[in-house]
Amino acid sequence: MYLITMFGNLLIILATISDSLLHTPMYFFLSNLSLVDICFVSTTLPKMLADIQTRSKLITFEGCITQMYFFILFIGMDNFLLAVMAYDRLVAICHPLHYRVIVNPQLCVLLVGASWILSVLNSLLQSLTVLGLSFCTHVEIPHFFCELYQVVHLACSDTFLNDMVMYFASVVLGGGTLSGIVYSYYKIVSAIRAISSAQGKYKAFSTCASHLSVVSLFCCTGLGVYLSSAMTHSSESSATASVMYTVVTPMLNPFIYSLRNKDIKRALKILFQGNL
Secondary structure, three states, X not given: OHHHHHHHHHHHHHHHHHOHHHOOHHHHHHHHHHHHHHHHHHHHHHHHHHHHHHOOOOOOHHHHHHHHHHHHHHHHHHHHHHHHHHHHHHHHHHOHHHHHHHOOHXXXXXXXXXXXXXXXXXXXXXXXXXXXXXXXXXXXXXOOOOOHHHHHOOEOOOOHHHHHHHHHHHHHHHHHHHHHHHHHHHHHHHHHHOOOOHHHHHHHHHHHHHHHHHHHHHHHHHHXXXXXXXXXXXXXXXXXXXXXXXHHHHHHHHHHHHHOOHHHHHHHHHHHXXXX
């Protein structure tokens, strides 16, 4: 699954770079999402695979903090990029004549750059607050990677500040991006309903169907992680939900975007033919 995720997302990146017809805002954001997904799975899976091979479950405190930092960073980038892509589809469907003027290359770079800055600052803040905690010896994390919530609540010191920072980031960043996505699709659905022809409605909806599928998969698996943790308090069920969240979703993203996308299929065909 790790190799499929790496290979699939790498193909999306190579296809968008090699084909000049894919040098558009939508595919620029898609290639960034694929890059983030590669980094996202590489944060946890190589260590897990090494643990399986060596039959060891040990990780240093420094290694745990580092893994946590990059995990929070890339999960934040996933959230921001999905919100940015929703805005891109909003402008494309609701303001098609002004699309190239509004979503220009400068705005694309600005949106992606701002996403990176906010994600880095959030990840840095979360990691620094964990560094201020004290832990007892022989701490065992009931997970297959250093997940922030699990690590914080194994501390021997007071975690009030950490909880406040986590909840604040979840509400402001997570809730903000989700609200942006919901608002974008509310406007998109309203615009599609106003189209008179059935063919026009189908064409408009098909341009955002892949993104909507990825958002639904990402949000549903993410909610499954936290609901399973809150309701069952079982490390096994939480870890199973996390595998869906951290492994399955990044693996399926390239398939979702390529199977129903003629431009990606054409670019991949040209890419393979050029290398054979």
